[in-house]
Amino acid sequence: MKIAVCIKRVPDMDVRFKIGADSASVDETGLKYDLNDFDAWAVEAALQLREKAGAGEVTVVSLGPDAAQETLRKALSMGADKAIHLKTERIPFDSSVIAKALADELRGGSYDLILFGKMAPDTANGVTGPIAAELLGVACVTAISSLEVNGQTGTAKRELEGAQEFVEFKLPAVLTVDEGLNTARYPTLKGIMAAKKKPLEVKPVQLGESKVNVKKMELPAERSAGKIVGEGAAAVPELVRLLQTEAKVI
Amino acid sequence: MANVLAFAETRDGAPRKVALEAITAARMLADATGGGEVHALILGAAGVSEKAKQLGEYGADVVYVVEHAALANYSPEVAAATAADRAKQGGYRAVVFSTSAQGRDLAPRVAAKLDAGIVTDVTSFKVEGDAITVTHPMNIGKVGATVSISGTPAVIAMRPNVIAPAANAKAGKIELIQPALDPAQARVTVKETKQGGGGKLDLAEAPIVIAGGRGLKAAENFKLVEDLAAAFGNAAVGATRAVTDDGWRPHSDQIGQTGRLVSPDLYIAVGISGAVQHLAGMRTSKTIVAINKDKEAPIFKLADYGIVGDVFEVMPALTEAIKEAKKGH
Ligand SMILES: Cc1cc2nc3c(=O)[nH]c(=O)nc-3n(C[C@H](O)[C@H](O)[C@H](O)COP(=O)(O)OP(=O)(O)OC[C@H]3O[C@@H](n4cnc5c(N)ncnc54)[C@H](O)[C@@H]3O)c2cc1C
Ligand SMILES: Nc1ncnc2c1ncn2[C@@H]1O[C@H](COP(=O)(O)O)[C@@H](O)[C@H]1O
Numbered sequence: 001m002k003i004a005v006c007i008k009r010v011p012d013m014d015v016r017f018k019i020g021a022d023s024a025s026v027d028e029t030g031l032k033y034d035l036n037d038f039d040a041w042a043v044e045a046a047l048q049l050r051e052k053a054g055a056g057e058v059t060v061v062s063l064g065p066d067a068a069q070e071t072l073r074k075a076l077s078m079g080a081d082k083a084i085h086l087k088t089e090r091i092p093f094d095s096s097v098i099a100k101a102l103a104d105e106l107r108g109g110s111y112d113l114i115l116f117g118k119m120a121p122d123t124a125n126g127v128t129g130p131i132a133a134e135l136l137g138v139a140c141v142t143a144i145s146s147l148e149v150n151g152q153t154g155t156a157k158r159e160l161e162g163a164q165e166f167v168e169f170k171l172p173a174v175l176t177v178d179e180g181l182n183t184a185r186y187p188t189l190k191g192i193m194a195a196k197k198k199p200l201e202v203k204p205v206q207l208g209e210s211k212v213n214v215k216k217m218e219l220p221a222e223r224s225a226g227k228i229v230g231e232g233a234a235a236v237p238e239l240v241r242l243l244q245t246e247a248k249v250i
Numbered sequence: 251m252a253n254v255l256a257f258a259e260t261r262d263g264a265p266r267k268v269a270l271e272a273i274t275a276a277r278m279l280a281d282a283t284g285g286g287e288v289h290a291l292i293l294g295a296a297g298v299s300e301k302a303k304q305l306g307e308y309g310a311d312v313v314y315v316v317e318h319a320a321l322a323n324y325s326p327e328v329a330a331a332t333a334a335d336r337a338k339q340g341g342y343r344a345v346v347f348s349t350s351a352q353g354r355d356l357a358p359r360v361a362a363k364l365d366a367g368i369v370t371d372v373t374s375f376k377v378e379g380d381a382i383t384v385t386h387p388m389n390i391g392k393v394g395a396t397v398s399i400s401g402t403p404a405v406i407a408m409r410p411n412v413i414a415p416a417a418n419a420k421a422g423k424i425e426l427i428q429p430a431l432d433p434a435q436a437r438v439t440v441k442e443t444k445q446g447g448g449g450k451l452d453l454a455e456a457p458i459v460i461a462g463g464r465g466l467k468a469a470e471n472f473k474l475v476e477d478l479a480a481a482f483g484n485a486a487v488g489a490t491r492a493v494t495d496d497g498w499r500p501h502s503d504q505i506g507q508t509g510r511l512v513s514p515d516l517y518i519a520v521g522i523s524g525a526v527q528h529l530a531g532m533r534t535s536k537t538i539v540a541i542n543k544d545k546e547a548p549i550f551k552l553a554d555y556g557i558v559g560d561v562f563e564v565m566p567a568l569t570e571a572i573k574e575a576k577k578g579h
Contacts, residue, residue: 013390013392013526017393026393037508093397096362096368099362121507124388125368125370125386126354127358127368130359131359133359133362134358135362138437140326141326142354143351143354159500160350160351160443161351161455162486162502163445164502165323165324165444166440166443167438167439167440168441169438169439173438179491179501179504179509180494180501211399212368212397213397214395214397217394223554225551226550226553226554226555226556228557230557231558232558232564233563235557237571239539239555239557240575243537247536247554249537
């Protein structure tokens with residue numbers, strides 16, 4: 001089984017962001033970056049499928065500036081076999097542009113499965129996988145939280161709002177990975193050493209034109225600090241009164 | 251003046267509330283272009299055309315209905331092919347979806363087929379000359395972006411619960427159409443849609459969400475949360491990742507960065523510390539209440555109203571008080 005996994009390098013979200021001087025980007029100074037969590041689960045899923053089959057190859061692909069190679073090395077040290085760096089000056093906001101570049105690389109690679117994360121938390125659109133699937137003309141199942149592959153078909157589960165969907169699909173397919181599918185392994189020291197010798201191919205790409213462009217970024221207004229109504233059950237009547245008269249939600 | 255297409259999502263054969271929100275958003279967009287028509291598209295099994303009449307009451311001039319025995323469950327490929335086909339024929343200025351699990355699946359497929367610009371999780375929009383400008387939260391809601399979409403149509407998926415469905419009676423003329431793809435040809439088939447629990451309200455749609463965290467100590471204590479939800483009558487139950495990881499609640503109940511996004515009128519956090527990843531999924535709620543025994547818990551920084559106390563003491567009292575308050579109505 002030949003599997004490709006598209007992975008993105010994203011900033012750690014546990015910080016206070018600052019807006020860049022152009023008012024249309026995030027100031028990158030001091031940010032820490034890592035492999036997107038959803039993509040780590042996608043890499044893990046690919047590794048498990050390869051291990052279960054006892055054969056196959058896992059290729060990881062990332063589009064972005066040179067720093068993307070650090071993310072690719074991480075996936076290699078988890079156990080992926082080879083990496084492709086689609087080199088660009090920056091990662092665009094428009095996921096369609098990313099999807100096109102990824103599809104151009106993946107087309108003709110005769111992959112049985114192409115895995116994506118459900119979403120990248122920075123741009124937060126969650127559309128790259130299904131757009132790439134359309135461009136490649138293959139089946140697509142999004143946001144899967146369980147997966148079973150049997151020859152040329154597979155089954156997956158999707159979590160909806162308060163419901164679950166059980167899906168059957170034909171290979172080749174694009175799958176996007178939700179939380180709950182697995183727990184990603186950490187790279188071992190041995191894995192990190194081995195990754196240094198694995199092939200990482202660098203391919204400069206020209207990005208297409210964006211139809212979707214960021215005009216402005218700003219920090220949302222802080223919620224004004226609320227009030228502690230009181231302590232324990234004694235505070236309940238006052239809370240209910242405030243919900244009725246002030247917040248008017250009851 | 252331009253027409254706008256809205257996709258009407260269904261559950262159990264009837265339009266969901268997010269469908270009415272999409273129609274309302276489409277109506278606002280069409281009006282903003284100087285008063286075009288709103289066309290809706292809905293797919294389902296026999297009987298869906300009857301239910302689709304409701305879409306006219308919320309502003310649809312024409313409702314295109316695909317009725318097919320094989321469409322009781324969502325069919326991503328049939329829905330995408332049909333929506334793209336309709337969009338091409340209708341020459342719409344915009345195609346509106348919801349950022350629900352289904353909308354997230356469908357909207358990008360349609361955008362790709364149309365080679366259209368797409369933004370999901372849209373919280374507001376404006377028509378500005380040749381572009382449609384939308385706002386879209388980034389970086390788990392810590393950064394707000396204003397984004398312009400050029401080209402026609404623009405594909406947007408609205409965040410649930412930011413636009414209230416507005417009654418606005420239009421003709422709602424029903425037109426039965428054929429699916430653009432034979433369901434038998436689909437490579438992806440939904441075999442079953444299983445509801446999370448008896449008659450429970452949908453997290454994305456509920457005006458009130460009551461979420462429980464590890465402070466509840468055990469799965470069975472979620473009864474306290476369920477009792478309060480029942481007292482309100484229009485509340486859904488959510489959870490933190492600590493809770494879904496421990497298997498106290500299904501993952502579909504998880505709210506946050508890697509779970510659901512909700513923005514109800516009222517959010518009550520019960521025994522939840524308020525980790526950033528949790529806040530990412532609920533910070534746009536209109537009113538936030540927190541109940542936590544630790545007065546330093548970060549959730550109190552976001553909450554409009556807080557009670558410092560033990561959930562096992564506060565929750566039964568609150569449930570009784572809400573029952574009383576509801577009686578008075
Ligand atoms: C990549 C990543 C993604 C994540 N995604 C999500 C996500 O989508 N959603 C999410 O929720 N989390 C997510 N998390 C986890 C998140 O960081 C927190 O661990 C989690 O939200 C904590 O859940 P909690 O508040 O229930 O538990 P805790 O943090 O353990 O808090 C329990 C709270 O209950 C209070 N308490 C205890 N006993 C009582 C009592 N008797 N009465 C009243 N209060 C009491 C305590 O004071 C405490 O504040 C993610 C983490 C990572 C790293
Ligand atoms: N620059 C990139 N390089 C490789 N994969 C990407 C890139 N951007 C997005 N992806 C993939 O697309 C998924 C969804 O991203 P998005 O549509 O931006 O939310 C991610 O989880 C990745 O799997």
